[in-house]
Amino acid sequence: MSKRIEIKDLNVYYGNFLAVEGVSMVMEPRTVTAFIGPSGCGKSTLIRTLNRMHEVIPGARVDGEVLVDGNDLYGAGVDPVKVRREVGMVFQRPNPFPTMSIRENVLAGVKLNNTRMSKSDADDLVEKSLKGANLWKEVKDRLDKPGSGISGGQQQRLCIARAIAVQPEVILMDEPCSALDPISTLAIEDLIEELKEKYTIVIVTHNMQQASRVSDKTAFFNIAGTGMPGKLIEYNDTATIFSNPSVQATEDYVSGKFG
Amino acid sequence: MAKPASSPSSTPKVTQRAADRIFAGSARGAGITILVTLAAVTIFLLAEGAPALTADPEDIAILDGQPFLAYVTPLVFGTLWAAALALLMAFPVAVGIALFISHYAPRKIAVPLGYVLDLLAAVPSVVYGLWGGTILAPGMRPLYGWLEENLGFIPLFAGPASGTGRTIFTAALVLAVMVLPIITAVSREVFLQTPKLYEEAALALGATRFEMIRMVVLPGGRAGVISASMLGLGRALGETLAVAMVLSATGVITVNLISSVNPSTIAANVALSFPEASGLNVNALIASGLILFAITLIVNSIARWIINRRKDFSGAN
Amino acid sequence: MSQIATASTANYYASNRLPSYAVGLLLVIAFVLSWGGFSFLRPEGAEDGVNLPLVGVVTALVFGVLQYVTSLIVEGSRRAIDRTVTLLVTLAFVLAMIPLLSLLYTVVSLGAERFDYDFFNYSMRNVVGEGGGAAHAMAGTFIMTALATLISVPVGLLTSIYLVEYSAGNRLARSITFFVDVMTGIPSIVAGLFAYSLFSLILGPGTRVGIAGAAALSVLMIPIVVRSSEEMLRLVPNELREASYALGVPKWLTIVKVVLPTALAGITTGVMLAIARVMGETAPLLIAAGFSNNFNFNPFSDRMQSLPNFVYYSYVAQGSVPEAYLDRAWAGALTLILIVMALNLGARLVTNIFAPKYGR
Numbered sequence: 015m016s017k018r019i020e021i022k023d024l025n026v027y028y029g030n031f032l033a034v035e036g037v038s039m040v041m042e043p044r045t046v047t048a049f050i051g052p053s054g055c056g057k058s059t060l061i062r063t064l065n066r067m068h069e070v071i072p073g074a075r076v077d078g079e080v081l082v083d084g085n086d087l088y089g090a091g092v093d094p095v096k097v098r099r100e101v102g103m104v105f106q107r108p109n110p111f112p113t114m115s116i117r118e119n120v121l122a123g124v125k126l127n128n129t130r131m132s133k134s135d136a137d138d139l140v141e142k143s144l145k146g147a148n149l150w151k152e153v154k155d156r157l158d159k160p161g162s163g164i165s166g167g168q169q170q171r172l173c174i175a176r177a178i179a180v181q182p183e184v185i186l187m188d189e190p191c192s193a194l195d196p197i198s199t200l201a202i203e204d205l206i207e208e209l210k211e212k213y214t215i216v217i218v219t220h221n222m223q224q225a226s227r228v229s230d231k232t233a234f235f236n237i238a239g240t241g242m243p244g245k246l247i248e249y250n251d252t253a254t255i256f257s258n259p260s261v262q263a264t265e266d267y268v269s270g271k272f273g
Numbered sequence: 274m275a276k277p278a279s280s281p282s283s284t285p286k287v288t289q290r291a292a293d294r295i296f297a298g299s300a301r302g303a304g305i306t307i308l309v310t311l312a313a314v315t316i317f318l319l320a321e322g323a324p325a326l327t328a329d330p331e332d333i334a335i336l337d338g339q340p341f342l343a344y345v346t347p348l349v350f351g352t353l354w355a356a357a358l359a360l361l362m363a364f365p366v367a368v369g370i371a372l373f374i375s376h377y378a379p380r381k382i383a384v385p386l387g388y389v390l391d392l393l394a395a396v397p398s399v400v401y402g403l404w405g406g407t408i409l410a411p412g413m414r415p416l417y418g419w420l421e422e423n424l425g426f427i428p429l430f431a432g433p434a435s436g437t438g439r440t441i442f443t444a445a446l447v448l449a450v451m452v453l454p455i456i457t458a459v460s461r462e463v464f465l466q467t468p469k470l471y472e473e474a475a476l477a478l479g480a481t482r483f484e485m486i487r488m489v490v491l492p493g494g495r496a497g498v499i500s501a502s503m504l505g506l507g508r509a510l511g512e513t514l515a516v517a518m519v520l521s522a523t524g525v526i527t528v529n530l531i532s533s534v535n536p537s538t539i540a541a542n543v544a545l546s547f548p549e550a551s552g553l554n555v556n557a558l559i560a561s562g563l564i565l566f567a568i569t570l571i572v573n574s575i576a577r578w579i580i581n582r583r584k585d586f587s588g589a590n
Numbered sequence: 591m592s593q594i595a596t597a598s599t600a601n602y603y604a605s606n607r608l609p610s611y612a613v614g615l616l617l618v619i620a621f622v623l624s625w626g627g628f629s630f631l632r633p634e635g636a637e638d639g640v641n642l643p644l645v646g647v648v649t650a651l652v653f654g655v656l657q658y659v660t661s662l663i664v665e666g667s668r669r670a671i672d673r674t675v676t677l678l679v680t681l682a683f684v685l686a687m688i689p690l691l692s693l694l695y696t697v698v699s700l701g702a703e704r705f706d707y708d709f710f711n712y713s714m715r716n717v718v719g720e721g722g723g724a725a726h727a728m729a730g731t732f733i734m735t736a737l738a739t740l741i742s743v744p745v746g747l748l749t750s751i752y753l754v755e756y757s758a759g760n761r762l763a764r765s766i767t768f769f770v771d772v773m774t775g776i777p778s779i780v781a782g783l784f785a786y787s788l789f790s791l792i793l794g795p796g797t798r799v800g801i802a803g804a805a806a807l808s809v810l811m812i813p814i815v816v817r818s819s820e821e822m823l824r825l826v827p828n829e830l831r832e833a834s835y836a837l838g839v840p841k842w843l844t845i846v847k848v849v850l851p852t853a854l855a856g857i858t859t860g861v862m863l864a865i866a867r868v869m870g871e872t873a874p875l876l877i878a879a880g881f882s883n884n885f886n887f888n889p890f891s892d893r894m895q896s897l898p899n900f901v902y903y904s905y906v907a908q909g910s911v912p913e914a915y916l917d918r919a920w921a922g923a924l925t926l927i928l929i930v931m932a933l934n935l936g937a938r939l940v941t942n943i944f945a946p947k948y949g950r
Contacts, residue, residue, distance in 0.1 A: 067477055072380065083602070091604035095668075099479035100603070109474040113492035122488065123478035126668070173474070180478065296842035297756055303748030304757075304766045307812065311769045314809065317787040318780070369682025377679050386683070388938075393690050395934050397870025399898040400923045403905055404693045407916070450689045457686075481672040511777025513873035514898075518905060540779045540873065547877055551796060562783045566776065573775035 016043040016214050017083040017183040019064065024078035025243075026059055026068065033059050035243035037078075039233060046206060046215045048225035048252065051235035052272065056244025057218045060235070061186050064216065065101035066094040082183065099127070102177035106189040108169035110161030110176070116153050119161040119172055120144060123180040139179055147175035148205050167198020174205065178213070185209065187217040191224065203228050222268055226256050234264045322560035328553055335546060335554040345561050347526045351536030352565065354528070355441055355516060356509040359448035364502055367453050371460035371498075376486060387461065394454035402518030405447035410438035410519060413446075417531040428528055435533040439521040442530040447515045452505040459504070463497030464490055496579055503576030507569050513540035539565040606664050616660065620653035621645075650681060694927075701924025704917045709925075713895075714883035719911035724922050726885045727900035733889055734800055734879065734896060735869055738807035743861055745808075746815030753816075754823040755845055773813040781809040782874030789878070798880030800889030803896065806874035811864050818860025822853040855944035859937040866933035870926060872898035897926055 019041040026034040034056040041047045049057040062068040063076055066087060080087040087097050102123075110119045120140045124131070131139075140157065144150040149171040153164065161172060170190060177185055187206075191199040206228045209215060219225050225232055233249040248255065248264045259265045266272055330336050336344045370390065374383050417440065421432035467490045475485040522537030522545075537545075543558050550558055624645050654677055661670035713726035749766065757763030785806035789797050826849050834844040850857075880893030881903055904919035 065477065067473065070473060070476060085602040087603060089601045089604060091607060092601060093603065093605040093607065095479050095481055096603050096605055097479075098477055103477040105470065105473065105477075107470060109468075109470040111471060111474065111489060111492075122475075123480075126478065126480055126484055176478070290840075293840050293842045296845070297752075300748045300752035300756055301762075303745045304752045304762065306745055307749055307766055307773070307816070308769055310809065310812070311773055313788070314776070314781075314784045317784055317791075321783075321787045321790075366682045366685055369679045370686050373679045373683045377676060378683075389690070390686065391934070392931070393686070395866060395930050396693065397872075397898055397926050397930060399870065399872045399901050400693070400697060400927060403901060403919060403923050404689075404696055406905065408692065408696055409689075450686075453686060481668055483672040483675040484668070486675075507775050511775075511779065513777070513779045514902060518902070540777060543779055543783070544873055544876055548881065555795075559783050559787065562777075562780045566780045569775050569777055570772065573772070577771060 016212060018043050019184060019214060019216070020079075020081040021064075022079040022081065024060075024063065024076060024080060026056070026063055027075050027077070028071065029073040032243040034063075035245050037246045039246060039249050041214060041216060041231070043214050044210055044212070045230040046210045046217060046228055048229035048232045049216065049218045049235060050220075050222060050225050050232060050267070051244070051247075052237065052267065053220075054240070054244070055235040055237040057235050058188055059244070061188055061216055061218050064184070064186055065098050065103055067098070067103060069094060099123075099180060100182055101184045101186060102180065102182035103186045103188065104170070104173050104177055104190050107193050108166055108173050110169050110172045112160065112162040114161050115158045116161050116164070116172060117157040120175050120179050122176060127180075143175040143179040144172075146178050146209070147171045148201065148208070149175055165198070167194050167201055170194060170198065170202060171205065174202075174209075178209070182213065184214045184216065187215065189218050189220060192220060199224070222256075226252055232256070234259075234261075234267060236263050236267070318559060318563045318566065321556055322563045323556075325553060325557035325560040328556075333553045333557050335550065335557050341557065341560065344557070345539075345564060347524050347536045348539045348542050348561060349564065349568075350526045351441070351522075352510055352538040352540070352568070354536065355445045355448060355538055356506055358442065358445035358530075359452055359509045360502060360506050362446065363449040363453045363456060363505065366449075367456035367501075367505075368460055368498060370453075370457045371464055372486065372490070374457075374461050375464035376482065376490065387458075390454050390457055393450070394458070398451065398512060398514040399518070401447050401451055402514040402516075405443060405515060405519040406439065409447065410440075410443050412438070413440075413443050414438040417442075420531055429530050431529050432532055434531050435521070437521065437533070439519055439535075440531055440533065441520060441535040444516045444519045444535075447519055448509045448512055451512065451515060452509050455508060456498075456501045456505045459501035460494065460498045463494040463501075467493050496582070500576045500579045503572055503579070507572045507576065510569050510572065511540060511565065512538075513544045516541040517544045605666075607669075608661060608664055612660065613657065616656045617649075617653050620656055621649045623652055624648035650677075653677070697920065697924050697927055700917070700920035701922075704921035705924060709918070709921050713885050714900075715885070717883070718909055720914040722918065724897060724900045724918065724925070726882065727895040727897045727922065728925070729885060729887065730800065730803075730879070730882075730894040731869060731897040733887065734803045734807060734875065734894060735865060737801065737804035737889060738811055738868060739861070739865060741804065741808040742811035742815050742864070746812045747819050747857065749812075750816050750819035750823055751845060753820055755841070755849070770813045770816050773809070774817070776809065777873075778806075778810055778871050779873040779877065782806045782877030784809060785874065785878040798878060798893045799891060800879055800886065800894035803875045803879030803894060804889060806878045807868045807871060810871065810874065811868050814864040814867065815861060818863070819853070819857050822856030822860065823849060825856065826852045852946060855940055855946070859941045859945075862933050862937035862940065866930045866937070869933070870898055870930055872896075872902050875899050876902065897922055901926065 021037050021039050024034070024037045025032060037060060049061060051057050059068060064080060064087070068074045068076075076088060078088075082101070086092070110116075111122060114122065117140050120143050121131075121136055124139060141150060141154075144153065149168060152168060153172075162169070164172065170193075174185075174190075191202050194202070203224065206215060206217070210230075217225075217229065229252045231250065232252045232255040234247045234255060235244050236247045237244045248259060248261045250260075255264060256268050259268065325333060326341055330338060330340050333341075374386050374390075378386055414435070414437070417432075417434040417438060420430040421434040424430045425432055471489045471493070472485055475488045480488060516538050517540075520535055520537060520541060521533055522541065523534045524537055524542075525534055526536055527534060539561050543562055546554070547558055627648070628645055654674060657677065658670050658674050661673050708721065709723040709725075710728070711725050712721070712723035714722045714724075715726075749770075753763050753766060757766075785802045786798070788805065789799060789802040793799065830848055830852060831844055834848045835841075839847070875896045876899055879896060879899075881899060882893040882895045884895075886892050886894045901919045901922040904915045904922065908915040
């Protein structure tokens, strides 16, 4: 489990508009990497290229390579469906399927490939995934209740359980805590600490304190002006970025001068 | 607007209040008119229909000696049967088209496609009847012949195949085409309103387009699609001309789809018999119209009940 | 760098896919097979030549099977199912287009036959067989629809104003809303029976008269106008009303000078669509207004013909020269469709050009 991600010279386009320009970086297995930067700098766009979810928007395309353990996600003949199976995603707003129970939600991704799973195997997987998301104790008695009937923080953990049930290599998190209260946020940050032992994690966050708390390395993105492409400005160990950044813009951002 | 306290005329304020009251009163009155109208409809129909139920069947020529119930039962059967067949044929196609427009067609042609389908809805029923009777019915004849030859052992296709093609199945087919745009339009809206959030959740798990639709779009849209179908059903039940112009009716209860012996529907029967009817015959026909009204009332109430149950979950307001 | 190590192994994320030309190729193969099948294995007693619609159906079926099987083998069952569903959904759309195109083609080609000056200027008075026209029917439709609109729009608009501006959801409003819902479900023929009963009472039994037809149409039109106007009025932002009140404008004047003009485009569209809908109604007019061959401009006495009714009777009671009656029926159908389409298009134009764009 858990793979190394290498981005090589990636340009992301929406139609003819260049949204993100020339990104190159390496993310080692079992680390947490944070993408930070002001609104509109392209960090959400970039994270979505890591599981080809940006293609959901018509006209979106990329130039360059994204290598996961050496395999180019954008190589010839690659099936986006397969990519998304291996690279899981958790969204900004918790989105458990409202018409499914908690149990069905956890199994949703798994059922796509193994339509026939014995009940005991399924139960084991549900328990294992919910434990992995630190949600088991809270919901183990109401697995058959609707997935939307729990609190926001619990819903987000359910989404995480759903994502890890398919045993991905990488987990992408696009501002997973921005819709949650501080206590749920803390719960998720603790969870990320545990998850990084098994998965490579990339997290986009607006909250710099969060980035400094949970990530091993941080990437700072910035945008020169509206209509200009976003760029990777500095990428380094989190401690370095926050205490001793090399680029002035990074220093300005982390000390709150803009953004 | 402030007038000095010593001004003798404070009438403008009073006039405006009067104008306000008149206006509000007329608005309210209009609303009450609607209630009165509906009450009038029910009362008049009951009043005119009742004599047919109380009179001696012998006096009502149109009944041909049978009691009223025996006269109206095949009509009720025909109405329900034709509408059910129409819905059975229209529903899957309508859902398919709605999905096509909401999730499969390229965006640039999806909107014009919607317009084209609304064209189907705008065609008056008499034109459908004309087309059904002169084009569709003869076109279905070879099919009926083939069905009788090859599947004649099934009671549905027992035959003998109609020479003109004007069977209840043809009528149901025309009804299906008429009801299709109604179901499609509502279903399309429902599918388009599926929150992108859940669609992306499914795709991010590695679902194919159909799997995403199966997991998110269809379950979410189920209530809307069902109520759309019930509205379509209501329309099919009340449709007069399409059936009257397409069907050659004998007034017998039968499930044979392809013969020239067909049950008629209440609405078509009224349309065909009314011009020549007089006296108690008119009352009998009105009574049958009342029954039709009751049936459509029940169907539409169910549809509305389903919508209202769902309303609590939508963000409407 | 790590490229070298994996150059010899296939990309982990690649999976077998059908090449892009596969779909087209399979379609061609399916068509050839079904055409060939029909040409050579002619069933007994079938006519010469190939039955094109049947070939189309068989082609679709064969293609579906071929696509599913090849996809199953190359890509796996999930993709195979996905492709099949895409096919089904596209077929559904094609299926719906067939009756529409057939209908439009028939109406235009057959209706053109009598789409002439006589048709628009003469009635059927003293006409047996050829000749004559539908002018009396068009006049009747115009008169009855205009009367119905005259009745329905004030009542409907005022009711919707009451519901939106005055009622605040009280009991009366809730019953009105409920019953308007009920009214939308009245079968048109029942509306006709009601109008007939009403006027039989007033003017004597067996009366069929233009105003009765207008009354029947009103019963059908009012709920449509109420619903659409209500929706349009609700769309007007409350801020506009409050701004007006803050200037000291009384409520009724606010409604007349601020709310209604803002909602006017939408209300007009709704009314136009309602007119288009009732113009095509035959059943209620058949019952309430009767049948006539002559011009009648007085809605209060005597039967009045309407265009949809004209089409109906021309078809159902074909006289000595059936061709002539059918030709007139189709010409009437064509006229009806043109009017209804024009109203629909006009309604859409009104919305697109005049409706205020509310920011969301």
